[in-house]
Amino acid sequence: MRMTDIKSLTPGELRLYLESFHMPRYRADQIFRWIHVQLARNFDEMTNLPATLRTGLRESFAWNTLRMEDRQISALDGTQKFLFALPDGNFVESVFMRYRFGNSVCISSQVGCRMGCRFCASTLNGWERNLAASEMLEQIYEIRRITGEKISHVVVMGTGEPLDNYDNLVRFLRLLCCEEGMNLSQRSITVSTCGIVPRIRKLAREGLQITLALSLHAVTDERRREIMPVAETYTIEETMSALRFYYETTGRQVTFEYTLIRGVNDSVSDAEGLSALALSLRAHVNLIPVNPVKERGYVETGAEAVQAFKNRLEKSGVNVTIRREMGRDIDGACGQLRRRHILS
Template identity: 50%
Template sequence: MSINNLTPEELEAYAEAHGEKKFRGKQLFTFFNKSGRVDLEHSNLPKNFINQIPRVDDAKIFRTYVSKLDDTKKFLFELNDGNLIEGVLMHYKHGYSQCISTQVGCRMGCVFCASTKKGLVRNLTSAEMLRQVYTVEAAYHIKVSNVILMGSGEPMDNYDNVLKFLKLLHHPQGHHTSYRNMTLSTCGVVDGIDKLAREGLPITLAISLHSPYNDLRSDIMPINRKYNLEELIAAAKRYSEATSSRITFEYTLIAGENDTRDHAVALYSLLKGLRAHINLIPLNAIEEYDKGRSTAEAIQSFKKELERLGAEVTIRRELGSDISASCGQLRRNFEGGIL
């Protein structure tokens, strides 16, 4: 058991079980989640209590890569077991947004994603997700206001740990991040979407779509063979209604594959009637996928067609594009000796 995965109530029970007053549990929670620290030897807790505490999960900054184009920073974090994960810190006018990982690797098999090429190594604990945020905040003396679960891994494939992370990050005795400032990105795990909808938390849901046709989507995203587009869109509607929120649909544009006018019309038809925002993403190529990104002209034409039809659509601003760009590339390039 890792002690910094626990809620205040769980920590209070832990303190009492180890001969301490309940308030020591709250002290621990505040130390981990408000102060963002794990160096218990420098806390004001009794030494005999500290000596009884088992594992503390951590995610230390192993490497930092700073974009020469903007203020974006990309990180490799090292976990206690030596595994590496990655994340991104982005600075906007409204504050700092951080993209974090939820797994070491991924088993979803999306063809153009670097994270999945070596499969899933293991799930992250809730504390390992929290530590990605707290470590960056301490390193740069900042407060992260928006957290995006869009790094390596499929959050719905690590549902219980992810849900606990979201609740711990939101806790008023801790970081106290608003649920509305959290975004969870999924490739389309319908069961997970429905489970999260039942929680009633107003977390922004982002769904990686990438095609309005089942046959093409199944080719590039194996999850579509389990949950097809009709099932996925129905789940998105249920989530939107349960949380009174708008769904973001991520759509990576691939030259000659999914970027024609017909694709735009089909995409609009698929999402019609749903509170939706479409986020267009130029493809970041990897060695194992031989398709190219759409031209700037094709991307603009696709956007204009969607706007003509009445869709809400933006083109994702590419931040830190001079650093290994897509999820998993940083870790893989470092381990391969490229970085």
């Protein structure tokens, strides 16, 4: 019989479970705090609980933990990339980055990815499984334990397509932001998607205030299909309609992630097309020179051309930034995380 994953339970769900132990409400609140605030590594650390209760918890609940297999630190900017082993023997990568505004963690939402984006390393070895909400949380918690530093921002942009793991993603977001737990501001969370239209619309109705980032990367359906298989299912027009619904429903500005690839999507006409799409949604544009992936043949747009592309967008009235790539020398930058069993 499969045991219930205690770290994925909301405070209300945990209280209901504890009723079967005839325990008062405050015990459930203590356990939740031990897990999500004090970051206990096991039930034995919950020292203000009766020994009989701790024994009952061990016998009744699964306790998902991650084990750090490797840690790399960038010589360029101090970014840290972690390889975590999951309980079933699979592995995920996560990244810890320091910015002036605070510390940010980029987490994975799946083991592998089935979206097949041509420039991304995450999809190279296929998809294995979804991560539970607890396994997404534990990437953040374990990095906090290891570094001893506070996390102020979380981006779900690592391996996997978050909206392909929808139910676990939403549960993760609610747990991360609940007052009884880490209580991270929803506005400090960004979820990136390649554009699963029905899930974008569904997410809009969840009542969340997170930032949604679309991996756009091309301004015509023909070119987008060449680099992003999801475009075979959803056109740019359909995707923009879903994003407009998201913006109008949540009031949250959408971000376009646009990876610049030399000779593929960095022309003047590409800039004009991107400006039109961004202005139609009042979207922010984040330009990302494509990062090297040894199995891919794409080449990044040069620095001067990136700046010229940015200038064209700004002249059109678009709010645009060039992403500061962190951890590139340790394959920790955008598009470089992948499904691994060991680090090469």
